[in-house]
Amino acid sequence: MTTTLDMTSTPLRDVNVTLQAAARAQANETYVIANPRGAHAMACGLDGPLSVTIKGPTGYYCAGMNKEASVTVEGSAGPGVAENMMSGVVTIEGDASQYAGATGHGGLLNIKGNASSRCGISMKGIDIVVHGNIGHMSAFMAQKGNLVVLGDAGDALGDSLYEARLFVRGSVKSLGADCIEKEMRPEHLETLKTLLEQAGADAKPEEFKRYGSARKLYNFNIDHADEY
Amino acid sequence: MDKTPQTMPRQSWTFSNETNSEIRRAAATGIYDIRGGGAKRRVPHFDDLLFLGASMSRYPLEGYREKCDTSVTLGTRFAKKPIELKIPVTIAGMSFGALSGPAKEALGRGATMAGTSTTTGDGGMTEEERGHSEKLVYQYLPSRYGMNPDDLRRADAIEVVVGQGAKPGGGGMLLGQKITERVAGMRDLPVGIDQRSACRHPDWTGPDDLEIKILELREITNWEKPIYIKIGGARPYYDTALAVKAGADVVVLDGMQGGTAATQDVFIEHVGQPTLACIRPAVQALQDLGMHRDVQLVVSGGIRTGADVAKALALGADAVAIGTAALVALGDNDPKWEAEYQKLGSTTGAYDDWHEGRDPAGITTQDPELMKRLDPIAAGRRLRNYLSVLTLECQTIARACGHNHVHNLEPEDLCALTMEAAAMAQVPLAGTNWYPGKPGF
Numbered sequence: 001m002t003t004t005l006d007m008t009s010t011p012l013r014d015v016n017v018t019l020q021a022a023a024r025a026q027a028n029e030t031y032v033i034a035n036p037r038g039a040h041a042m043a044c045g046l047d048g049p050l051s052v053t054i055k056g057p058t059g060y061y062c063a064g065m066n067k068e069a070s071v072t073v074e075g076s077a078g079p080g081v082a083e084n085m086m087s088g089v090v091t092i093e094g095d096a097s098q099y100a101g102a103t104g105h106g107g108l109l110n111i112k113g114n115a116s117s118r119c120g121i122s123m124k125g126i127d128i129v130v131h132g133n134i135g136h137m138s139a140f141m142a143q144k145g146n147l148v149v150l151g152d153a154g155d156a157l158g159d160s161l162y163e164a165r166l167f168v169r170g171s172v173k174s175l176g177a178d179c180i181e182k183e184m185r186p187e188h189l190e191t192l193k194t195l196l197e198q199a200g201a202d203a204k205p206e207e208f209k210r211y212g213s214a215r216k217l218y219n220f221n222i223d224h225a226d227e228y
Numbered sequence: 229m230d231k232t233p234q235t236m237p238r239q240s241w242t243f244s245n246e247t248n249s250e251i252r253r254a255a256a257t258g259i260y261d262i263r264g265g266g267a268k269r270r271v272p273h274f275d276d277l278l279f280l281g282a283s284m285s286r287y288p289l290e291g292y293r294e295k296c297d298t299s300v301t302l303g304t305r306f307a308k309k310p311i312e313l314k315i316p317v318t319i320a321g322m323s324f325g326a327l328s329g330p331a332k333e334a335l336g337r338g339a340t341m342a343g344t345s346t347t348t349g350d351g352g353m354t355e356e357e358r359g360h361s362e363k364l365v366y367q368y369l370p371s372r373y374g375m376n377p378d379d380l381r382r383a384d385a386i387e388v389v390v391g392q393g394a395k396p397g398g399g400g401m402l403l404g405q406k407i408t409e410r411v412a413g414m415r416d417l418p419v420g421i422d423q424r425s426a427c428r429h430p431d432w433t434g435p436d437d438l439e440i441k442i443l444e445l446r447e448i449t450n451w452e453k454p455i456y457i458k459i460g461g462a463r464p465y466y467d468t469a470l471a472v473k474a475g476a477d478v479v480v481l482d483g484m485q486g487g488t489a490a491t492q493d494v495f496i497e498h499v500g501q502p503t504l505a506c507i508r509p510a511v512q513a514l515q516d517l518g519m520h521r522d523v524q525l526v527v528s529g530g531i532r533t534g535a536d537v538a539k540a541l542a543l544g545a546d547a548v549a550i551g552t553a554a555l556v557a558l559g560d561n562d563p564k565w566e567a568e569y570q571k572l573g574s575t576t577g578a579y580d581d582w583h584e585g586r587d588p589a590g591i592t593t594q595d596p597e598l599m600k601r602l603d604p605i606a607a608g609r610r611l612r613n614y615l616s617v618l619t620l621e622c623q624t625i626a627r628a629c630g631h632n633h634v635h636n637l638e639p640e641d642l643c644a645l646t647m648e649a650a651a652m653a654q655v656p657l658a659g660t661n662w663y664p665g666k667p668g669f
Contacts, residue, residue, distance in 0.1 A: 016447045040440045045377055045448030061444040065377040080431040099431040103372040121430040124416040143416045218421040219404050
C-alpha cells in the first residue's frame with residue numbers, strides 16, 4: 001500500500017513525524033510526498049526500512065542522516081542531500097547541489113545528474129555515484145568510501161584526502177593536495193563494477209581512473225608544508 | 229686593588245629567556261609549537277573586578293540560613309525538553325581521544341553528582357560518558373568524527389560548535405601518538421596518523437545555512453533537544469546576534485583563556501579576545517534583540533573560583549562552563565607527578581603537551597598504563613567537591629549582595645580595579661562612577 005502526503009496541506013513537521021514513525025515501525029511501507037516545493041530537511045532522520053518517493057525538488061538536507069530507508073527525489077536536491085547518511089539508498093533523479101553526501105558513513109547516494117562543489121566532503125564510508133559531473137573541492141578530506149563519477153571532476157579533487165577511493169571516467173581539472181592517480185587493481189575494478197550495477201550506470205569499470213591519497217600529509221612534516 | 233663595580237647582566241624584556249628558547253626550538257625543528265590549554269599571557273580578567281557587597285543601600289541575606297537559589301534552565305526558547313541544572317556551572321566539551329576514557333567517565337560522574345551537565349567533544353560519544361552523565365550535551369563539530377543520529381537522539385542537548393576561544397577560526401589536530409585503534413575506529417581513520425579537525429562545517433556556510441541545519445537537527449530529534457551554538461571570543465556582539473538569528477536556544481561564549489587539546493601556541497596566544505571583554509557585548513546583543521534570559525548565555529574561558537562564576541553571572545551570563553579547572557580537579561598538573569613532568573621538560577602547573585599522549589596524570593593520554601593512574605570514581609568525587617565549592621562561593625557572594633538567586637547578581641554589584649577591566653566589563657572604576665566609554669562622559 002502506498003500512502004501519499006501532500007505538502008500543500010501537510011506541514012514539514014507532520015511529514016517527518018509520519019515518515020520517522022513508519023521507519024521505526026520496520027514495516028517497510030511505501031510513501032509518496034507530493035508538492036515538496038523545495039522544502040528543507042525533508043525525510044531526514046529515517047531510521048528503518050521505508051520507501052519514500054519525493055515528487056519534485058527538495059531544499060537543504062533531504063534524507064539527512066538516513067538509516068536503512070530508500071529515498072528517491074524525482075527532481076533536483078538542494079545542498080547537503082543525504083548528509084551523514086549511515087545506510088540505505090538515496091537516489092536523485094536530477095542534479096544535486098553542493099555538499100552532497102557530506103560526512104556520510106554508509107549506504108549509496110546515487111545522483112543521476114550532476115553534483116555541485118564539495119560532493120562527498122569528509123565522507124566516512126558512504127558510496128556515491130554521480131552519473132554526470134562534479135564540482136570543485138569534491139571529496140575534500142574524504143576519509144572512507146567510494147566516489148564514482150561518470151563525467152568530469154572540477155578543481156582540487158580529493159584535496160587532503162585520507163582513505164576514500166575516487167573513480168573518475170572523464171577529465172579531472174586538477175587534483176588537490178596529496179591526491180594522486182593510482183593503479184587500478186582487480187579489487188578496485190570489482191568494487192567499481194558492483195557500484196555501477198547498483199546505481200544502474202551505463203559504464204564499464206575499465207573506462208575509469210582511480211585516485212587516492214599519496215599519504216604524504218598523514219603525519220605533519222615541515223618538508224611538506226608547501227603542499228598547502 | 230678594588231674591583232670595579234659591574235652593572236648586573238640585564239635580560240631583555242623583548243628577548244626574554246623564554247622567548248629566546250622558543251626561537252631556538254623553532255630554529256631546530258622548523259615546526260611551530262603545539263600545545264594544549266588556553267592563553268597563558270596576562271589579560272584583563274575577573275580578578276580585576278570586585279563585588280561591592282551590601283551596605284546601607286543593600287540588604288544582605290544571612291549567609292548560612294537564607295536560601296540562595298542556583299538552579300538554571302537551559303534551552304527554554306524552542307526545545308520541548310530544556311535542561312534543568314542544579315548549579316550554574318557546566319562541564320565544557322572535551323573530546324575522547326584528547327582525554328582518556330577514565331577521564332571522560334570521571335567528568336560524567338562528577339558532573340552528575342553535582343547536578344550539572346557534561347559535554348562530548350570531537351570524536352563522538354563514548355559509553356563511559358553517556359553511561360555516567362545524567363545530562364550530556366553532544367557536540368556537533370566540523371569534523372563530524374563519530375557523528376551519528378543514534379547518539380544525537382541519546383543526547384540531552386546538541387551543541388553546534390562554530391568556534392572556541394583558544395582558536396577562533398581554527399581547526400584542530402589530534403596527533404598520531406594518541407590515535408589508538410579505538411580512537412581511530414570512532415573517527416573512521418587509520419591508526420597512528422594525525423587527525424585534522426576542520427575549521428568550518430562541511431555542509432553549511434554562514435548563519436542563513438546554519439538556521440536550516442538547526443531545522444534539520446530539530447526535525448531529526450523531534451524538537452526535544454536544546455540547541456546550543458558555541459562561539460569563540462572573536463566578535464561577540466555580532467556572533468551572538470547571528471547565533472540567535474540562526475535559532476540557538478543557548479549561546480556558549482568561549483574567551484581566549486578557554487583551553488584546547490592541541491593547537492599552535494601562536495594561535496592560542498594571539499587570536500581572540502579575553503573572556504572578560506566578550507561578555508558585555510554578547511549580553512548587549514541579547515538585550516538588543518529582546519532575548520536576554522530567553523536565549524541563555526553560557527560563558528567559559530578561565531573560570532577558576534566561585535568569584536569568577538559570580539562575576540560572569542553578574543555581567544549577564546546564565547551559567548558558566550569549565551574545562552581546564554575541571555581537569556585540574558581530576559588531577560591534571562598535580563605536584564605529585566613533578567619528577568615525571570621534569571623528565572618531560574616541564575614542571576607542575578606548566579605541563580601542556582597534552583597532544584603527546586604522555587600525561588603523567590593519565591588524563592590527556594590514550595596510553596593504557598598511564599590511563600590506569602586515574603581512578604574515575606575518586607576523580608569524579610574530586611570534581612563533585614570542586615563544583616560544590618564553586619557553587620558555595622558563588623552563593624556566598626550573591627547573599628552578601630542581597631540576592632536570593634545567583635541570577636539576580638548584576639553589573640551594579642561590581643566595580644573594576646583597572647581602567648581596562650572597567651571598559652571591558654562596563655562597570656565603574658573603583659572609587660568612581662565612571663568607566664571608559666560610559667555615555668554622558
